[in-house]
Amino acid sequence: MSIRQLGDGEWGKLARKSLVGVVADELLDRIIAGEFPPGASVPGELELSARHEVSRMTVREAMKTLEAQQILSVERGRGTFVNPLSRWASLEAVLRAASEGEDDAAAAVQLIELRRMLETGACELAAGRISDSDLTALAGQLELMRAAHDAHDVAAFVAADLAFHDLILRAAENVFVAVLFAPLHRVLEKRRTQTSEVREIQAHAIGHHQQIVEALSTRDPHRARDAMDAHMQQTLDDLKAYVLADRPA
Known part of the structure; x- marks a missing residue:
């Protein structure tokens, strides 16, 4: 299916997917810059959704993306925390940290x-x-x-x-x-x-x-x-x- 053939529903999915990537990348940038060092908790859904002007669902999916890469760990009832670099499972993220990190x-x-x-x-x-x-x-x-x-x-x-x-x-x-x-x-x-x-x-x-x-x-x-x-x-x-x-x- 070409882009021109996409209906409103498909466009919405693509837009949300793109926003998820933007939110995930910007949070990763903040982690690599040392704003959130290993063991630190990251902002919650409300704060991130307000910062990026996106829905909480978009933020939740962005957080799940970083969790799947083992950059973040979710502890029920406590919050979401940054893992040490040695636990990250994304080569691209590790290389970004090696190139740009503190x-x-x-x-x-x-x-x-x-x-x-x-x-x-x-x-x-x-x-x-x-x-x-x-x-x-x-x-x-x-x-x-x-x-x-x-x-x-x-x-x-x-x-x-x-x-x-x-x-x-x-x-x-x-x-x-x-x-x-x-x-x-x-x-x-x-x-x-x-x-x-x-x-x-x-x-x-x-x-x-x-x-x-x-x-x-x-x-x-x-x-x-x-x-x-x-x-x-x-x-x-x-x-x-x-x-x-x-x-x-």
Whole structure:
């Protein structure tokens, strides 16, 4: 059925569904911004319906949406409360929190932990499957990183860094790895920009990327995995030493 063929009843359902999404998104934005931290209660239906100028039914459905994603928990007789991020069941919501949230340090560390789990395995797979043209492309991205470092061009450095890792993920020839990493791209770009503003971190990354290229060139899976693991450890150490060190605990 086309939009023009929708009757008044269908239009009403679509409009309500759209409003439900708006209310749910705005409440999630407030949660991510820290207005309602984990364990805090969120406003009731009356307050939210007045704030958004929508019916209580629309608010109720929006709350059910966030409850289904385990962002909220309803305790009968007490109210509705925000769950810790570790309990959220929506990847999109977790990524929004990692990209925009207040708990920046914890999200940054956990993102590296996730990358370490996935990228070391991907590099191990890639060692046995990577083509000569892929190795040439990796070397090319490494040279772009060096040029960007010399030119103090953070954006170009980040672009080459992301492209380098994307090449390895594709060379692993595992569709599930690619699917898992696709939603992370926006968060990874923000985090890389944050860390790559430190020139010492850039220099460390260039050295480890060179070791990864050399390991992959040998087609030795264990050496490739170890090279990527060393890079992930370096990334974590540099994050703690240069980016998070001066932040309050």
